[in-house]
Amino acid sequence: MISLKDPTFELRKKFILKYTELVKSFPLIDKIQNREFAFLFWDKDYMVRHRGFSNPQLFLSELKGVAPRHAYLSAALYNSPADKIMSNKGWMGCDFVVDIDSDHMDLSCQKKHDFYICVECDYVSKENITKCPKCEGLIRKQLWLCDECLQASKNEVIKLVDDFLPDFGIIKDNIILNFSGHRGYHIHLREEFIRAMNSEERRQIVDYMTATNFEPDDFFMYKQNIGSFLGSTIDDAGWKGRIANNFLKILNKHDSIESFDLEFGHLDLDAKIKHILFGTDKREHIRNQLLNKNKYWTIRDVGKIGWEKIKKFLLTISKCDIDVPVSIDTHRLIRVQGSIHGKTGFIVKPLDYYEMINFNPLSDPIVFSMDQKKLVKMEITTPKCPEIRIQAEYYGPYTKGEKIDLPEAVGVFLACKGVAILL
Ligand SMILES: [Zn+2]
Numbered sequence: 001m002i003s004l005k006d007p008t009f010e011l012r013k014k015f016i017l018k019y020t021e022l023v024k025s026f027p028l029i030d031k032i033q034n035r036e037f038a039f040l041f042w043d044k045d046y047m048v049r050h051r052g053f054s055n056p057q058l059f060l061s062e063l064k065g066v067a068p069r070h071a072y073l074s075a076a077l078y079n080s081p082a083d084k085i086m087s088n089k090g091w092m093g094c095d096f097v098v099d100i101d102s103d104h105m106d107l108s109c110q111k112k113h114d115f116y117i118c119v120e121c122d123y124v125s126k127e128n129i130t131k132c133p134k135c136e137g138l139i140r141k142q143l144w145l146c147d148e149c150l151q152a153s154k155n156e157v158i159k160l161v162d163d164f165l166p167d168f169g170i171i172k173d174n175i176i177l178n179f180s181g182h183r184g185y186h187i188h189l190r191e192e193f194i195r196a197m198n199s200e201e202r203r204q205i206v207d208y209m210t211a212t213n214f215e216p217d218d219f220f221m222y223k224q225n226i227g228s229f230l231g232s233t234i235d236d237a238g239w240k241g242r243i244a245n246n247f248l249k250i251l252n253k254h255d256s257i258e259s260f261d262l263e264f265g266h267l268d269l270d271a272k273i274k275h276i277l278f279g280t281d282k283r284e285h286i287r288n289q290l291l292n293k294n295k296y297w298t299i300r301d302v303g304k305i306g307w308e309k310i311k312k313f314l315l316t317i318s319k320c321d322i323d324v325p326v327s328i329d330t331h332r333l334i335r336v337q338g339s340i341h342g343k344t345g346f347i348v349k350p351l352d353y354y355e356m357i358n359f360n361p362l363s364d365p366i367v368f369s370m371d372q373k374k375l376v377k378m379e380i381t382t383p384k385c386p387e388i389r390i391q392a393e394y395y396g397p398y399t400k401g402e403k404i405d406l407p408e409a410v411g412v413f414l415a416c417k418g419v420a421i422l423l
């Protein structure tokens with residue numbers, strides 16, 4: 001039963017209506033009979049787990065019936081997915097899932113749009129605090145999203161798929177990709193040899209992608225005796241080639257410090273190094289060494305310390321920023337593709353690689369109405385509601401107590417974010 005006192009009552013009604021529509025053309029779920037399902041509902045703060053469905057019809061009728069706030073399925077396949085005891089489920093293998101989410105990245109936009117707000121006194125902080133300094137009340141994390149952080153997530157996906165997966169023999173046509181419905185993307189790899197891997201084997205892949213414990217002993221070091229950096233060539237395989245190619249790409253792309261800073265200014269590469277690499281004719285010199293496949297890199301005026309800084313920078317931009325625990329857990333639950341994300345009202349959208357390139361995460365996963373003739377009445381409940389772009393329009397910023405008429409999709413977004421209520 002829906003309780004009338006529930007502040008999410010109106011929102012939940014909208015999810016019920018929307019799911020009734022969505023189940024009519026729901027994306028197919030691979031090996032549905034072998035997956036565990038889990039739901040988070042509106043009025044319970046715990047997850048209902050260990051659900052199993054022997055066919056898609058049963059799952060869709062449940063989804064339509066309960067219209068959960070969040071819906072998950074296991075990356076793992078089981079003989080008895082609904083068994084409540086994990087060891088009795090009969091593990092058959094697990095998709096390798098990569099979760100890329102701007103939440104884990106350090107981005108300049110987050111400082112503009114993320115707030116930490118006291119639930120008692122509305123004290124607003126830009127710092128990630130756990131207790132209110134004024135009244136000791138609990139803090140609500142109000143994390144936002146914008147084009148910049150969504151683009152950062154997309155760039156990481158492109159890096160993963162283009163730079164790393166080919167090292168494991170996986171081509172872009174063989175990946176399953178979903179927009180997460182919030183700030184990132186999920187990549188599922190389903191090759192049999194990958195499904196059979198245990199956690200430790202997965203960790204080795206993850207370490208490779210994230211350059212964890214990366215201590216090359218045969219390259220990427222300054223050689224004092226010859227005054228050169230032993231680098232690598234653009235024809236080398238794996239990490240060697242990746243670093244040389246990325247160095248060359250950056251030197252090709254940026255012919256001034258200003259241009260470099262537009263892309264990498266947030267990474268605080270030493271000003272002197274930036275000047276040498278992008279503000280003098282030494283750029284051309286090192287570019288030629290890379291193009292000529294010389295593995296010894298030499299720049300006049302750059303010694304051991306300078307090369308260490310360049311090395312650190314090249315490693316930072318070359319490694320992949322992924323949520324590590326998701327990839328190594330062989331029992332992980334992950335959002336159901338085609339479901340609605342309860343923190344945005346956006347759909348978890350299946351995409352192929354090429355669709356992802358042109359995918360617009362603040363337009364394309366919108367499933368609620370943008371009809372200007374069917375506006376919903378909203379009241380803002382947070383002291384700081386940042387601006388949000390939904391399709392072509394920007395909405396907000398708003399302040400507490402404001403009453404506004406908004407397209408349904410925008411109202412649902414704000415209500416899901418917990419910053420407004422549908423009246
Ligand atoms: Zn407070």
Ligand SMILES: [Zn+2]
Nearest residue numbers: 109145146149
């Ligand atoms: Zn952002």
